[in-house]
Amino acid sequence: MEILDWAVLAFTLIFIVVYGTYKTQGSKNAEDYIRGGNTSKWWTVGLSVMATQASAITFLSTTGQGFYSGMGFVQFYFGLPIAMVIICLVFIPIYHRLKVFTAYEYLETRFDLKTRSLAAILFLIQRSLAAGITIYAPAIILSAVLGWNLTVLNIIIGIVVIVYTVSGGTKAVSITQKQQMAVIFAGMAIAFYLILDKLPDAISFTDALSIAGAGEKMNLLDFSFDLNNRYTVWTGLLGGTFLMLSYFGTDQSQVQRYLSGKNVKEMQMGLLFNGALKIPMQFFILLVGVMVFVFYQFNNSPINFNPAATYAVENSIYKDEFESLNKQLQNNQENQKTAAFNYAKDPLLDIYSSDGIQKSYIETYAVKDKELRSVGKDLIARAAPEVENNDKDYVFIHFILNNLPHGLIGLLLAVILSAAMSSTASELNALGATTAVDLYKRNYKGVMTEDHYVKSTKGFTLMWGVLAIIVACTASLFENLIQLVNIIGSIFYGNILGIFLLSFFIKFVQSNAVFMAALVTQAIIIGLYACIHYETIPLSYLWLNVIGCGIVMFLAIVLEVSFGKKEKIV
The missing domain is CATH 1.20.1730.10 (Sodium/glucose cotransporter)
Incomplete structure (x- = not known):
C-alpha cells in the first residue's frame, strides 16, 4: 500500500x-x-x-x-x-x-x-x-x-x-x-x-x-x-x-x-x-x-493465498518440496491458460474424451489445481501447525493487493x-x-431515571464491545468464516424461532412447558451439531434451524398436554 x-x-x-x-x-x-x-x-x-x-x-x-x-x-x-x-x-x-x-x-x-x-x-x-x-x-x-x-x-x-x-x-x-x-x-x-x-x-x-x-x-x-x-x-x-x-x-x-x-x-x-x-x-x-477464478485462468496464483502460510513453509524443512509443488502448479497454470484461450475461441477445441465421456480441459486442470493446493495445505500444516492453511478468506484480498x-x-x-x-x-x-x-431494567427493583437507563445501556454496550474484542483475539479461522457465523446462528436460531412461533400460533401452550422444552432442545441441538462436526451424522448444519424449531414446538406441546393442568395460568 x-x-x-x-x-x-x-x-x-x-x-x-x-x-x-x-x-x-x-x-x-x-x-x-x-x-x-x-x-x-x-x-x-x-x-x-x-x-x-x-x-x-x-x-x-x-x-x-x-x-x-x-x-x-x-x-x-x-x-x-x-x-x-x-x-x-x-x-x-x-x-x-x-x-x-x-x-x-x-x-x-x-x-x-x-x-x-x-x-x-x-x-x-x-x-x-x-x-x-x-x-x-x-x-x-x-x-x-x-x-x-x-x-x-x-x-x-x-x-x-x-x-x-x-x-x-x-x-x-x-x-x-x-x-x-x-x-x-x-x-x-x-x-x-x-x-x-x-x-x-x-x-x-x-x-x-x-x-x-x-x-x-x-x-x-x-x-x-x-x-x-x-x-x-x-x-x-x-x-x-x-x-x-x-x-x-x-x-x-x-x-x-x-x-x-x-x-x-x-x-x-x-x-x-x-x-x-x-x-x-x-x-x-x-x-x-467467480470472475477472480476466470482471472486466474490467465494469470499465475500462489499455492496458498494466505501470505503467512506461504512464508512459514518456505522457511521450513519442507522448502524444497514446496518449491517443487509450486513448479507443478505453474505448469498446470500454463495449461489452464491455453485451455481457456482455446475454449474462448471455440469450445470444441477444449473438449476431449475420457472413457467415452466428453469433458473440458478447463475442468481437468481445475481438478489438478485443487489437488496441488491440497498437497500444499498438508505441507503448511506440517511446517507450521499454528498457521491457518485454509485460504478461502484470503483470495479476494490477494487479488486486490496485487492487481x-x-x-x-x-x-x-x-x-x-x-x-x-x-x-x-x-x-x-x-x-x-x-x-x-x-x-437489568426488568429484574432491578429500584426506580431510575431515563438518563440512568441510557447510561446503563451505554455501559453494557461498552462491556459487550470489550468482550467481542476478547473473542476476536482468541478466534481462529474455521473452514470458512461466513460458514462459521451461520453455524453459530443455526445452533441457536431454530430453538428461539420455535419459542416465538409457539407464542404466535399455539395459544394453549403456556410458559413452563415452553421453558423446559427450550432447555432440552438447546442441549439436543448442541449434541446434534457435535455429531455433524465429527461426521457421524450426514446432515448439513442448515437443517439444525428446522430441527431445532420442530423439536421445541413438539416438546412444548407434549409437555403442555401431559402436565399443563398442573400449571396455574393467570
Whole structure:
C-alpha cells in the first residue's frame, strides 16, 4: 500500500465515524437511544438491515466461496424473501402494537419472565460470539497487508466501532450504515469492472462466463435431496427460511434496525426492500469471486493465498518440496491458460474424451489445481501447525493487493472495513439494549431515571464491545468464516424461532412447558451439531434451524398436554 491508499482508507473511515458521532449526540431517553426515536424512513431501515447482515465476512468469504465452489452458495438465501413476507405480516404488527424495545419483551407478555430471560440469554451468547468474529475478519486482512500483530488490530478495530456505537446508539448505527453501504456498492462495482478489464482483450464477459461454466463454477441450482449437501434449493428454501425467520424476526441486532422505523408501513417496506435486493447482491458478490477464478485462468496464483502460510513453509524443512509443488502448479497454470484461450475461441477445441465421456480441459486442470493446493495445505500444516492453511478468506484480498491500482486498493479495504464496522455496530448496539432492557431494567427493583437507563445501556454496550474484542483475539479461522457465523446462528436460531412461533400460533401452550422444552432442545441441538462436526451424522448444519424449531414446538406441546393442568395460568 502507498500513501494514496492510506489517504483514501483513512478519509473514508474517519468521515463515517465522525459524521455518525456528530449527528447523533445527546440522546436524552431510552426511546431515542435504543429505537432511534422511531424516525427512520423505509430506505434507511432497508439499508440498515442489509448492512447489519453484510459484514466483512460477506466480502471476504463469499468471494472466496465463489472462487472455489462457484455460484451454488446463493441458494442459501432462497428462503429470505419468504421470511421477509412472514415477518412483515406477523412479527412487525405485534412488535409495533406492544411498543417493545426488544423482541424478547413480547415473550413475557405471552409467557413469563423466565422465558423472556432465557430467549434473551440465548441471543446474547450467540450474538456475542458472532460480534467477535466480525471484528476478527477485517483484522486478518490488515494483518496480512501490514504485517501488524493480529491482537493489536483486533483491539484497534473494536475500539473504533465502540466509540460511535456507544456515543450515538441506534441512530448512529443507522446513519453510518447508509454511508457504509454507499461505499460498499461503489467499491464492489469498481472491483468487478476492473477484473473484467484485466482479462485478455480477446476474452469478453460472455467468454468469461463460459470459461467459468466449463470450470463447474456456474452451477447455480441443485435440486438433489442429499441432506449432507450444504447448499441445495431445498436447504435454502426450508433451512434457509427458518434461519432467516429467526435471524430477522427474533435476533435483536436485526429487530432493532426495523423497530427504528417511523411506522409499520416504513418497517415493512424496509424489510421487503431488503428481501428484494439481498439475493441479487449475494449473487453479484459470488460472481465477483467467480470472475477472480476466470482471472486466474490467465494469470499465475500462489499455492496458498494466505501470505503467512506461504512464508512459514518456505522457511521450513519442507522448502524444497514446496518449491517443487509450486513448479507443478505453474505448469498446470500454463495449461489452464491455453485451455481457456482455446475454449474462448471455440469450445470444441477444449473438449476431449475420457472413457467415452466428453469433458473440458478447463475442468481437468481445475481438478489438478485443487489437488496441488491440497498437497500444499498438508505441507503448511506440517511446517507450521499454528498457521491457518485454509485460504478461502484470503483470495479476494490477494487479488486486490496485487492487481488493483493504488487508490482503489484503499477504497476496497474501506469497503471491507465499512462492512465490518456496520455489522459489529449493530451487534453491539443490540447486545447492550437487550442486556439493559431484558435483564437489568426488568429484574432491578429500584426506580431510575431515563438518563440512568441510557447510561446503563451505554455501559453494557461498552462491556459487550470489550468482550467481542476478547473473542476476536482468541478466534481462529474455521473452514470458512461466513460458514462459521451461520453455524453459530443455526445452533441457536431454530430453538428461539420455535419459542416465538409457539407464542404466535399455539395459544394453549403456556410458559413452563415452553421453558423446559427450550432447555432440552438447546442441549439436543448442541449434541446434534457435535455429531455433524465429527461426521457421524450426514446432515448439513442448515437443517439444525428446522430441527431445532420442530423439536421445541413438539416438546412444548407434549409437555403442555401431559402436565399443563398442573400449571396455574393467570
